[in-house]
Amino acid sequence: MKRKFVSDLKTNAMRKFIFNFLLLLPLFMMNACGQSNAKQNTTQKSNAMENVISKPNNPYYSNTDATKLNVSDAEWKKVLPPDLYAVAREADTERAFTGTMWNSETKGTYYCAACGLRLFKSNQKFTSSCGWPSFFEQDNKNSITFKDDNSYGMKRTEALCGRCNSHLGHLFDDGPEPTGKRYCMNAISLDFVPDGIAPTESKGNTETIVLGGGCYWCVEAVYEQLDGVQKVVSGFSGGTVENPSYEEVCTGNTGAAEVVQITYDKTKTNLDEIFQVFFTVHDPTTLNRQGADVGTQYRSVIFYKNEEQKKAAESIINELNTKNVYSSKIVTAVEPFKAFYAAADYHQNYYQNNKNQPYCQMVIQPKLEKFEKVFKERLKKKH
Numbered sequence: 001m002k003r004k005f006v007s008d009l010k011t012n013a014m015r016k017f018i019f020n021f022l023l024l025l026p027l028f029m030m031n032a033c034g035q036s037n038a039k040q041n042t043t044q045k046s047n048a049m050e051n052v053i054s055k056p057n058n059p060y061y062s063n064t065d066a067t068k069l070n071v072s073d074a075e076w077k078k079v080l081p082p083d084l085y086a087v088a089r090e091a092d093t094e095r096a097f098t099g100t101m102w103n104s105e106t107k108g109t110y111y112c113a114a115c116g117l118r119l120f121k122s123n124q125k126f127t128s129s130c131g132w133p134s135f136f137e138q139d140n141k142n143s144i145t146f147k148d149d150n151s152y153g154m155k156r157t158e159a160l161c162g163r164c165n166s167h168l169g170h171l172f173d174d175g176p177e178p179t180g181k182r183y184c185m186n187a188i189s190l191d192f193v194p195d196g197i198a199p200t201e202s203k204g205n206t207e208t209i210v211l212g213g214g215c216y217w218c219v220e221a222v223y224e225q226l227d228g229v230q231k232v233v234s235g236f237s238g239g240t241v242e243n244p245s246y247e248e249v250c251t252g253n254t255g256a257a258e259v260v261q262i263t264y265d266k267t268k269t270n271l272d273e274i275f276q277v278f279f280t281v282h283d284p285t286t287l288n289r290q291g292a293d294v295g296t297q298y299r300s301v302i303f304y305k306n307e308e309q310k311k312a313a314e315s316i317i318n319e320l321n322t323k324n325v326y327s328s329k330i331v332t333a334v335e336p337f338k339a340f341y342a343a344a345d346y347h348q349n350y351y352q353n354n355k356n357q358p359y360c361q362m363v364i365q366p367k368l369e370k371f372e373k374v375f376k377e378r379l380k381k382k383h
């Protein structure tokens, strides 16, 4: 990757790319984001990508993100069907022999029906006469947590989802070897996916990367135009607070940054180009600041998901520093990706939906026009 980039630098295209930084510098002086009064404070879990199961009405649902959720029952009531809500959030118990899951032997994976966390594999299941799906072992030590349950005059151990803390059922000591445990689960609390259906993430040539370059409206508008980019979602990443609200992020105390999650086709674009665009449309030399926007939430940051992304990020930063493309040193942070929280729908495609607003005309549009000049051969074909 590094050798490839060095050779790129020697090409005319790359020289032109670096030259164009000079054209862009005045943009960095502008107020990067006059956004605060327009933004809403709700955030959503990203669930559109990488899921085996799609639940468009449940923004917290993810089959790949095991980050703990802290969602109120009032919120769950809005996104879960009433019968699942009664079991998951009010510890209701479904009638025995409900459905066919209790005696199913189909090979596959069981997920939490409320949040999508992987709970069991079918080889951890056994057919119990009790009439509820029963397992002798959980997927991993974090997938299910336990609590003493003394309701109904009984001394039982309640089993809860390790991610969303929803009620799943109970744990008993009368299961088969090797564990001797019996996880007695409500079928309604489980989603089952037969083997052979792989998450979309592992399929084909699609990859995602999360970048923070100040106001996400601006960064999103630019990447939406780049050929090979399939999807751009505005949201938050990094920091210490799970699923932070926009208002929390605005305080600058959460450590979370405004970011975009970019899904791209590796056969049509690549990390080098994604990063070239990134370093063209924001100022990577101002620490925790873009224009008039100041705070760690506006920091320049690359959240890498694998070694390849980390190396590519460090490589381009090193190259741009070595070539003195900027008058100051690049301060872009390269941090490991942990979680991404999509911002509310209102923030998505903000530029496209609000072109007539002064902020869009004054701040985003000039950036977009410069980007379109620099990368004019790389724009998506207009429909």
Ligand SMILES: [Zn+2]
Pocket: 112, 113, 114, 115, 116, 117, 161, 162, 163, 164, 165, 166
């Ligand atoms: Zn769950």
